[in-house]
Amino acid sequence: MPVNESTLLLTRPEAQSREFLLRCETLAARKLPAVISPLMRIEPTGDTPDLGRYATIIFTSGNAVRSVLRHQSLKGRAVATVGESTAKLAMSAGADAQALGEDVEAFARNAEGLKGPSLFCRGVYSRGDLAEKLRDQNHSVEEAVVYDQVATPLSDQARQLLAGSRRVIAPVFSPRTARLLAAQGPLVAPLTIVAMSQAVAAELELPGEVVVARAPESRRMAELVVSLLLP
Known part of the structure; x- marks a missing residue:
């Protein structure tokens, strides 16, 4: 065709x-x-707290996963993601990963069983206010800016x-x-x-x-x- x-x-x-x-x-x-x-180009910040302090690591993009993997391992970590492709990337690095939704709103709706404390690894520019939505549900969530999206x-x-x-x-x-x-x-x-x-x-x-x-x-x-x- x-x-x-x-x-x-x-x-x-x-x-x-x-x-x-x-x-x-x-x-x-x-x-x-x-x-x-x-x-835009992705520039890791190197600002990743010790993942061992958290029960769950949250990612909404593959960029965040790749940025964290530059400094720490995800092997054996519980990971919750937005999107199946992000979950698959985390799983390929050894994480016990599950996609809770295809967008931030769906993730928040499906987060009832999320184990805390959790760490939301994100970029400088992040949409959807996921951390705030989770806190409104009484989840314990910290944030780490692990990469920048530099305009080109x-x-x-x-x-x-x-x-x-x-x-x-x-x-x-x-x-x-x-x-x-x-x-x-x-x-x-x-x-x-x-x-x-x-x-x-x-x-x-x-x-x-x-x-x-x-x-x-x-x-x-x-x-x-x-x-x-x-x-």
Whole structure:
């Protein structure tokens, strides 16, 4: 089946963009035209407390897992995550990991049995106020900022793509990425934004079409992207 005259623009950090592209290409059963140009890079802070002080370690992203693993082991640790992919990453490092939901709201709803005290390892920019939601449920939660998300400009190749006439399909996974992309203008190319959630879509002050995934999951994002690329 041929691909529409479209190019994917992937703006997540490099490793996540390549992982998402592979997921899309696996679904499509073919290579897809894509430009990877991260709008942020991940810089571990090295600020990780002794994990042995906590009954449960909480992660909402693979970036947090990888940042912690630079300094400490997760082997045998009880881990609770947002998202199955984050849980699988923690399990691959030896953790006893369980995903409590695909977004922060679902995690909080399913956190009744969470053993404390817990440590929420997150980035400088964190959405959803997970720690506060858990404290409102009388959970004992501390936070550690284990990585920074440093904004980076689009590459020349990505800028040329957005200045051209070929349709661009841009998956956007977070409100901050939406704001960073909007600041990259001018955006001349026909643009379709694939937003992970309504919260992301609300931050998109961009020309063009916006479509929202059926659920805030990487799998659903990939399914939607492939459906737009393949006629």
